[in-house]
Amino acid sequence: MKKVDFIIVGQGLAGACLALRLLNKGKTVWVMDQPQSNRCSKVAAGLFNPITGMGIVKTWRAEEIFEELFEFFPKAEAQLKASFFYPMHLYRPFQTIEEQNNWMAKTADKGQNKFVKAVYTSSAYPHIHNSYGGIEVNQSGYLDTNAFLSALTRRLLSLDSYSEENFRQDLLSIRDNTVEYKGVEARKIIFCTGVASLSPYFDWLPIRQLKGETLNISFSERPDVIYNKGVYVVPTSESAVYKAGATYSLSDLSPACTPEGRQELADKLSALLKDPFQILKQEWGIRPTTVDRRPILGPHPEHSNLVIFNGLGTKGVSLAPYFSNQLANWLTGEGEIHKEVNINRFKPLYSRS
Ligand SMILES: Cc1cc2nc3c(=O)[nH]c(=O)nc-3n(C[C@H](O)[C@H](O)[C@H](O)COP(=O)(O)OP(=O)(O)OC[C@H]3O[C@@H](n4cnc5c(N)ncnc54)[C@H](O)[C@@H]3O)c2cc1C
The missing domain is CATH 3.30.9.10 (D-Amino Acid Oxidase, subunit A, domain 2)
Structure with a gap:
């Protein structure tokens, strides 16, 4: 029987970042993925931007998350010998004079300023409508998600650690400290399947x-x-x-x-x-x-060797590096899963399901 440390189901942004984290810790993985033409990691524009939303505010945990992002992807490019990470400033025109005024009043927020390269009060770019000016954001850019995912698939194939196939629940055996799937034994199996299909073990999650x-x-x-x-x-x-x-x-x-x-x-x-x-x-x-706009990480309430990494929402590119690190540390006994993203916050739903 083949033995690995972890089986990962799904190789979108969540599964890919987690697999690379675990490989970098010297762990063995077996990743299975059923590529579907419209899986969202492949359709994504790959944008990452620390200043978002109608209120033009710093995104949740921007400091830690963007620090991790800027460390993870350049290192991944070097390891996978591929180019996919493109830092680039982002220009966000003010929609109205009120928006411009509100922003100017807010510029005392030093934390936010770290992510702002420049503020313009009149047109800064001649090819677009931006008569009220706008803000130019630092630490933004885009990930060529297809190039990243393909490069990782190639690496996994070279390690004999990838299989293009559809996960079947009926073929999974759950034991006390291990799981087995089609002749592969692992300590844990991690479901990173986006919305395409949730394992019945996690279908109670919102x-x-x-x-x-x-x-x-x-x-x-x-x-x-x-x-x-x-x-x-x-x-x-x-x-x-x-x-x-x-x-x-x-x-x-x-x-x-x-x-x-x-x-x-x-x-x-x-x-x-x-x-x-x-x-x-x-x-x-x-x-x-997810209902609270936070990812979901952690073990099934009853079967601790079944784990989920999901709920990346609209910001998979910026969230996946940080939270794959948190999950990989937890899987290897080197860290905790933060309360805000821990699957435990939804435990009451499980007891009712
Ligand atoms: C139109 C659009 C634009 C977006 N633009 C951006 C953007 O610019 N920036 C950004 O940060 N985010 C963007 N996003 C969001 C981003 O795409 C998601 O946050 C992220 O891709 C989620 O990744 P995931 O790995 O959780 O899910 P997925 O990408 O869905 O990956 C899940 C994987 O699991 C596989 N799978 C599912 N079931 C099985 C099974 N039974 N057996 C085997 N494999 C299985 C699927 O085939 C898939 O490969 C966008 C999303 C959309 C739809």
């Missing part, structure tokens, strides 16, 4: 599906920042092709692109870009979000 659509576009300008005003415009691996997104829908979860999604994004792009743009492609995916 993972909410949030559909998103994006457009690939081309236009004449080659911006050297990411534009973000109600819609983001992020470079892609293809020269002169940009990804614009995204939509957010809890109600329409249809597994397809919609004319409404296309129209919404096209309208927002027209309000941002002065130059004409061409739509080249439309994509959709479904994000695994």
Whole structure:
């Protein structure tokens, strides 16, 4: 029988970051993934941005999370001998004069300023509508998620640690201190399956599906920042092709692109870009979000060798490095899972299920 330390089901951003963390700790893994054309890690624009939301505020735990992100991905590039991490400033135009005023009043917040490269009170970029100016954000950029995931798959294949297959619950044997799946024994199995399918052991968790659509576009300008005003415009691996997104829908979860999604994004792009743009492609995916907008990490309430890493929501690129580290430390007995993200916060739902 083959023995590994950990089996990981799902190789999106969650499973990929966790697998690399564990390999870097000298642990053995076996990763199985059923690639689906629309899994959300592959559709994602890969944007990371520490200043977000309507209120233009520092994102949750920005200091720790962005420090980890800027350490993890460059190291991963060197280890996997591939390029996928692209730091780039992000320009967020003010929508109104009130927004500009509110921001100016807030600039005393030193913590926030760390992430702000410059503030403009009049147009700073001639190709977009930004007459009230805007803020230019530091420590932002994008991850070429497809390049990262492919590079990791190649590494896992070279270690004979990857299998492209669909996990089947009926083939899993759970013992006191180990699990066994198709002749592979491990100390624990970690489910990183996004919304595609939750193991029946974790289907009581409140993972909410949030559909998103994006457009690939081309236009004449080659911006050297990411534009973000109600819609983001992020470079892609293809020269002169940009990804614009995204939509957010809890109600329409249809597994397809919609004319409404296309129209919404096209309208927002027209309000941002002065130059004409061409739509080249439309994509959709479904994000695994949680009611409290925090990831879910930790062991099943009854079977401690079944573990989950999920709920990365709309920010998988920035959250996965930090929380894969936390989970890997817990799995190897070197650290705790923080209360805010611990599966224990949902335990009352389990007893009722
Ligand atoms: C349109 C859109 C745009 C986005 N843009 C961004 C962005 O710019 N920046 C950002 O940070 N985040 C973005 N996100 C969110 C981001 O994509 C998610 O946070 C992240 O990808 C979630 O990763 P995951 O690994 O948990 O899930 P997934 O990517 O869904 O990965 C789960 C994996 O598990 C596999 N799997 C499932 N069931 C099984 C099974 N039974 N057997 C084997 N394998 C299985 C799936 O095939 C998949 O490969 C976006 C999402 C969408 C939909």
